[in-house]
Amino acid sequence: xxxxxxxxxxxxxxxxxxxxxxxxxxxxxxxxxxxxxxxxxxxxxxxxxxxxxxxxxxxxxxxxxxxxxxxxxxxxxxxxxxxxxxxxxxxxxxxxxxxxxxxxxxxxxxxxxxxxxxxxxxxxxxxxxxxxxxxxxxxxxxxxxxxxxxxxxxxxxxxxxxxxxxxxxxxxxxxxxxxxxxxxxxxxxxxxxxxxxxxxxxxxxxxxxxxxxxxxxxxxxxxxxxxxxxxxxxxxxxxxxxxxxxxxxxxxxxxxxxxxxxxxxxxxxxxxxxxxxxxxxxxxxxxxxxxxxxxxxxxxxxxxxxxxxxxxxxxxxxxxxxxxxxxxxxxxxxxxxxxxxxxxxxxxxxxxxxxxxxxxxxxxxxxxxxxxxxxxxxxxxxxxxxxxxxxxxxxxxx
Amino acid sequence: xxxxxxxxxxxxxxxxxxxxxxxxxxxxxxxxxxxxxxxxxxxxxxxxxxxxxxxxxxxxxxxxxxxxxxxxxxxxxxxxxxxxxxxxxxxxxxxxxxxxxxxxxxxxxxxxxxxxxxxxxxxxxxxxxxxxxxxxxxxxxxxxxxxxxxxxxxxxxxxxxxxxxxxxxxxxxxxxxxxxxxxxxxxxxxxxxxxxxxxxxxxxxxxxxxxxxxxxxxxxxxxxxxxxxxxxxxxxxxxxxxxxxxxxxxxxxxxxxxxxxxxxxxxxxxxxxxxxxxxxxxxxxxxxxxxxxxxxxxxxxxxxxxxxxxxxxxxxxxxxxxxxxxxxxxxxxxxxxxxxxxxxxxxxxxxxxxxxxxxxxxxxxxxxxxxxxxxxxxxxxxxxxxxxxxxxxxxxxx
Numbered sequence: 001x002x003x004x005x006x007x008x009x010x011x012x013x014x015x016x017x018x019x020x021x022x023x024x025x026x027x028x029x030x031x032x033x034x035x036x037x038x039x040x041x042x043x044x045x046x047x048x049x050x051x052x053x054x055x056x057x058x059x060x061x062x063x064x065x066x067x068x069x070x071x072x073x074x075x076x077x078x079x080x081x082x083x084x085x086x087x088x089x090x091x092x093x094x095x096x097x098x099x100x101x102x103x104x105x106x107x108x109x110x111x112x113x114x115x116x117x118x119x120x121x122x123x124x125x126x127x128x129x130x131x132x133x134x135x136x137x138x139x140x141x142x143x144x145x146x147x148x149x150x151x152x153x154x155x156x157x158x159x160x161x162x163x164x165x166x167x168x169x170x171x172x173x174x175x176x177x178x179x180x181x182x183x184x185x186x187x188x189x190x191x192x193x194x195x196x197x198x199x200x201x202x203x204x205x206x207x208x209x210x211x212x213x214x215x216x217x218x219x220x221x222x223x224x225x226x227x228x229x230x231x232x233x234x235x236x237x238x239x240x241x242x243x244x245x246x247x248x249x250x251x252x253x254x255x256x257x258x259x260x261x262x263x264x265x266x267x268x269x270x271x272x273x274x275x276x277x278x279x280x281x282x283x284x285x286x287x288x289x290x291x292x293x294x295x296x297x298x299x300x301x302x303x304x305x306x307x308x309x310x311x312x313x314x315x316x317x318x319x320x321x322x323x324x325x326x327x328x329x330x331x332x333x334x335x336x337x338x339x340x341x342x343x344x345x346x347x348x349x350x351x352x353x354x355x356x357x358x359x360x361x362x363x364x365x366x367x368x369x370x371x372x373x374x375x376x377x378x379x380x381x382x383x384x385x386x387x388x389x390x391x392x393x394x395x396x397x398x
Numbered sequence: 399x400x401x402x403x404x405x406x407x408x409x410x411x412x413x414x415x416x417x418x419x420x421x422x423x424x425x426x427x428x429x430x431x432x433x434x435x436x437x438x439x440x441x442x443x444x445x446x447x448x449x450x451x452x453x454x455x456x457x458x459x460x461x462x463x464x465x466x467x468x469x470x471x472x473x474x475x476x477x478x479x480x481x482x483x484x485x486x487x488x489x490x491x492x493x494x495x496x497x498x499x500x501x502x503x504x505x506x507x508x509x510x511x512x513x514x515x516x517x518x519x520x521x522x523x524x525x526x527x528x529x530x531x532x533x534x535x536x537x538x539x540x541x542x543x544x545x546x547x548x549x550x551x552x553x554x555x556x557x558x559x560x561x562x563x564x565x566x567x568x569x570x571x572x573x574x575x576x577x578x579x580x581x582x583x584x585x586x587x588x589x590x591x592x593x594x595x596x597x598x599x600x601x602x603x604x605x606x607x608x609x610x611x612x613x614x615x616x617x618x619x620x621x622x623x624x625x626x627x628x629x630x631x632x633x634x635x636x637x638x639x640x641x642x643x644x645x646x647x648x649x650x651x652x653x654x655x656x657x658x659x660x661x662x663x664x665x666x667x668x669x670x671x672x673x674x675x676x677x678x679x680x681x682x683x684x685x686x687x688x689x690x691x692x693x694x695x696x697x698x699x700x701x702x703x704x705x706x707x708x709x710x711x712x713x714x715x716x717x718x719x720x721x722x723x724x725x726x727x728x729x730x731x732x733x734x735x736x737x738x739x740x741x742x743x744x745x746x747x748x749x750x751x752x753x754x755x756x757x758x759x760x761x762x763x764x765x766x767x768x769x770x771x772x773x774x775x776x777x778x779x780x781x782x783x784x785x786x787x788x789x790x791x792x793x794x795x796x
Contacts, residue, residue: 044720045716045719045720046719046720046724046725046726046727047715047716047718047719047720047727047743048719076712078712079711079712079715079740079743079744079745080744080745081742081744081745084744113712114710114711114712114713114715114716115711115712115744115745219697219698219699220696220697220698221697221698221699221713221716221717221720222716222719222720223716224712224715224716224719299617299618299619300617300618300619300698300783300787300791301617301619301791304787304788304791304792305791305792307788307792308791308792308793310792310793312512313477313512313513314474314476314477314511314512314513314622315512315619317445317477317512317622318443318445318512318619318620318621318622319619320445321443321444321445321446321620321622322442322443322444322445322619322620326444327444328444329444329445342477344479345445345477346477346478346479346482347477347478347479347513385698385788385792386788387785387788387789389698389702390702390705390783390784390785390788391785393698393699393702393703393706394702394703394705394706394708394783394785395706395708
């Protein structure tokens with residue numbers, strides 16, 4: 001495990017609710033001392049969980065005071081109606097009381113099974129216990145406590161030199177199926193020590209998501225619970241000002257953290273045996289590039305062929321041909337890790353079945369699709385459809 | 399096997415090319431005597447096979463003379479460039495010569511693996527042998543000769559009374575994966591004895607497709623080879639005139655034949671264990687209804703849950719919520735074969751896990767989604783994602 005840097009002003013603790021996962025920690029509090037700024041983004045699915053709706057309301061009222069992220073895994077508290085809202089608010093109220101903050105300073109996040117009533121008593125007790133043992137170095141436990149079908153925690157940390165200051169950025173995420181933009185079905189929490197004003201923080205957050213979680217897809221499905229938080233604790237002397245060299249440095253570092261978290265999600269995608277980058281270039285416009293990248297990345301026939309180690313370029317070209325905004329494939333060129341597959345919409349004269357089937361056996365694949373229509377490009381990272389994906393998701397209420 | 403009616407003026411024969419399928423018949427000729435009208439529709443995928451491009455050209459030149467449908471299975475002749483075109487034309491020329499028709503009277507159709515060179519000699523010989531044994535009652539053999547991964551032939555026939563006349567309609571189809579609109583990846587050939595002028599025939603054909611093959615999906619993928627032919631042999635006294643009672647009768651019968659063929663395709667979809675009808679109603683407009691129906695029908699998480707006998711309404715509601723044109727699920731109601739799942743965007747108070755899990759074990763499922771926003775509706779038929787779907791499609795170059 002790489003070294004994880006603490007973030008001045010941020011402390012956390014997890015506990016077990018003794019519900020879905022038995023004694024495993026599944027209830028996490030992250031406390032951010034006053035002087036902070038917080039950006040949060042939520043699912044674009046119009047089916048939204050109770051905690052997402054409440055967090056959106058509370059977010060409006062935040063103004064730099066001590067704030068608490070309250071996260072539970074195992075139960076999504078979605079589709080649970082008025083009772084679900086009541087349950088989530090009850091958890092928030094309890095945490096607000098214990099940590100002596102106003103109700104709106106508690107942002108709730110849930111992930112897990114949809115449509116089951118929350119065992120509120122259990123979670124209230126778990127959060128209550130957690131609130132008494134907040135520590136600044138509980139990162140690994142925190143990153144593990146939010147997992148559902150993930151097999152590994154996703155936790156990252158960087159130290160960035162900004163002149164005479166050193167700034168730490170630390171973040172963690174969860175998600176392994178139901179992953180798609182917009183910013184994928186997941187929870188992600190990233191913290192930075194510096195001061196960053198709200199509008200700049202929001203802009204950096206938006207850019208980081210568009211360069212990372214919005215460019216990965218496992219199955220095209222999204223959830224009612226997607227949430228992403230970027231918080232600046234403001235506890236060091238460093239103030240990040242828009243347009244400065246420091247800002248560019250920090251922006252770059254934050255984007256890279258999100259990209260690395262996104263990559264770790266794909267590597268741990270449900271049943272994934274391959275990490276696949278779909279690079280579309282020479283597109284007429286951004287929409288065309290994006291549409292082709294996602295159509296190929298989400299084609300069940302492409303994904304099953306990847307699992308089967310079949311360099312089936314016919315399926316890739318068929319997916320390109322049915323993408324929105326494509327009415328001509330006569331200039332399309334496709335290669336796999338540099339091994340030629342398609343030239344001008346037909347089999348590449350240099351195509352070798354032997355070389356292609358050798359290339360596709362690698363764990364890391366780049367499918368490079370040149371449309372021959374312009375200068376725009378877009379990349380999406382995805383995984384294959386394996387027997388395990390199917391078994392995980394056909395297993396009762398995974 | 400139900401009784402299959404011959405169509406006056408239509409004869410056929412199949413043979414084996416001794417290529418992909420060994421001694422199994424895979425090469426079919428259907429001869430339609432002069433006095434006919436023919437409507438043909440092709441894939442909307444912009445990646446089009448050589449035979450599709452040629453058939454489109456030839457179709458323009460048809461004017462009622464003796465025509466021949468030339469169909470091969472096992473090789474799609476797609477992505478094969480100039481050589482592919484040459485190969486398809488060579489087959490057409492040979493058939494045109496043997497059956498003494500102009501080149502443009504031969505319409506070629508291919509289905510099978512993409513990107514492999516056609517073994518032209520083998521097919522020319524197979525077609526040549528077939529041309530010498532054309533018979534009016536070879537329907538079953540014909541319907542079997544065009545199959546690829548299908549496990550059963552799809553062949554149907556009806557006799558319709560129109561006043562003092564009786565009209566026969568007979569058709570067959572293939573397709574089991576790569577099935578989606580627009581009119582699904584398939585070949586379908588339907589023949590009717592009556593005289594129908596070209597523009598009326600085309601209109602009936604368009605309506606029949608929109609009510610059948612455009613409403614089924616297996617995996618959302620489409621192929622470069624989709625083709626559908628509706629031919630009126632014109633060999634009986636009966637002339638179908640637009641706006642008459644006879645026209646309505648015939649139109650209805652043709653639509654029903656297409657719907658039944660589409661249903662048979664879904665029942666025989668790759669690895670399917672269930673036949674699932676997604677009924678969306680109370681939508682604001684047609685686009686919304688259609689978008690929800692296809693998003694749910696193609697959601698991998700919904701499809702794997704169906705395979706796993708998990709009445710996971712959370713995944714269904716999540717798919718509804720991410721559909722284009724949906725920004726509110728607060729009035730959405732969902733039931734499964736009448737068993738309540740969702741009411742007003744949350745779990746239905748009448749939901750019973752026991753009843754829902756009993757309901758989902760049936761082979762025939764209707765998922766009824768009421769959006770509560772208007773009066774429009776749309777239905778899509780689909781199948782589940784089973785282990786067999788995965789194994790069939792990850793098997794090398796299926």
